[in-house]
Structure formats: C-alpha cells, structure tokens
Amino acid sequence: MKNLIQYKSNKNVVYSCKYHVVWCPKYRRKVLIDGVDERLKVILQEVAEKLDSEIIEMEIMEDHVHLLVDVDPQFGINKLIKKMKGTSSRLLREEFPWLKSRIPSLWTNSYFVSTVGGATLDTVKLYIENQKNV
Template identity: 45%
Template sequence: MVATTKVRRFSGGVYDLRLHVAWCPKYRRPVLSGRVATRLDELIRQKADERGWEIAALEVMPDHVHLFVKHDPKSSASYVANQFKGFTSRVLRDEFPHLKSQLPTLWSSSYFAASVGDVSADTIRRYIDTQWERPWRERKEDGP
C-alpha cells in the first residue's frame, strides 16, 4: 500500500486520522447565516489550531455544519465533535444573544462522524487477506 497523504509522527508511531463530522442546531433551525456563520467558521478554525488539528474542508450551512478534519490519535470521534460543539456554542451564545432566546441550546445533542481514508474498506480487506501470498512470506500450515 502506498500512502498518498502526509502522515504525522509521534513517539509511538505514525498516523493519518481524518474525520467527516456534521452537526445541526437544535430543531435544525436555520440560524447559521450572516455574521453568525462567519464567526462560527472563525471559531471552528481557532479550536482546530488550538488542538493541533488540520481542517481539510469546512462548510457552514444555515441549518448544519460539515467539517473534514485531521486529528491526533488520542482524540476519539466523540471528543473531536464535542470540542467543536461545546466551544462554539458557548462563544456564539455569548456573542449573539438572540441565539439564547431562540433555542434552549445551540446544538442538537447528536452528530454524525465517519472516518475517512485514501483507500476503501475493500482494498484494506484484500491487503490483509492476501498477506500470506506475499513472496517473502512462508505460510505456516500448523497454526500460529
């Protein structure tokens, strides 16, 4: 397998972890427009910089957010999503009081998160399934 993206290194190994994360305002209300949308974009980028995460793509729609982010191996998908949601909710509700009066909380409690890679699941499965077919491997006939 040939890596086509830049991997990051740390003392325990190398990694290339990327997530597609999406979340919505409570009741899917279209409150993410104008200055709110601009500020939300800034806040998401600020949080990513603070955590050392890299934003590959970001779209703020009136009623939801899509984020494609590279993160570190110690951060779970739920941690990544909740870092963005918690931070942005607190700051936006402080800076835009109308959000407090329109919604009991800014974000819905749910989110979507999917890991993303350069190779498909089928490619990885084939790679693993054919390990013993490599010319430098000797298949053991009697168990492990």
C-alpha cells in the same frame, strides 16, 4: 493526480485519521446566518489549532456544519467534536444574544462521523466544497 497520503506523528503514533463530520443546531433551526456562520468558522479553526488537529475543509450551511478533519487518534474525534461544539456554543450565544431566544441550546447532542477511506479524499473535499451549490 491523486493526493498522496501525508502522515502526521506524535510521540507514539504515525497516523492519517481523516473524518467527515456533520452536526446540526437544535431542532435543525436555520440559525447559522447573519455573521454567525463566519464567526463559527473562526472559532472552529481556533479550537482545531489549539488541539493540534487540522480542518482540511469546512462549510457552514444555515442549518448544519460539514467538516473534513485530521485528528490524532490518541486524542480522538469525539473529544475534538465535543470541544468544538462546546466552545462554539458558549461563544456564539454570548456574541449573538438572539440565538438564546431562538433555541434552548445551540447544538444537538448528536453528530455524524465517518472515516474517509471508502471515498478518495478529493471526492469528499469536492462534496464539502460544493454544499452551497446543491
């Protein structure tokens, strides 16, 4: 049975805005290892909750991040990703000093984002869940 769309609302909008987001460390370095990956998950979850967004699925690979997120369209996916990347870069580089010597900044300026509309939510969730098995 397929998931029924669950709508959220703010003062002005009823919405269901789900995005598949992917971004990489600078130079696609394999630095999301040795505890950095687990700490990153916690940081991203905290940022999402603080900004009233929901991480539906998340997988941290050694050289990229996959997220399936639900974001208020009035806040915007670009603001969420900017805050996630900025906060995580600052905190991870403080907590894992070896990151500073490996790369000049943690993240690239770019990222991939796609609305989840063409594929079912279950398909995208399964894709993200199975990243480590690919």
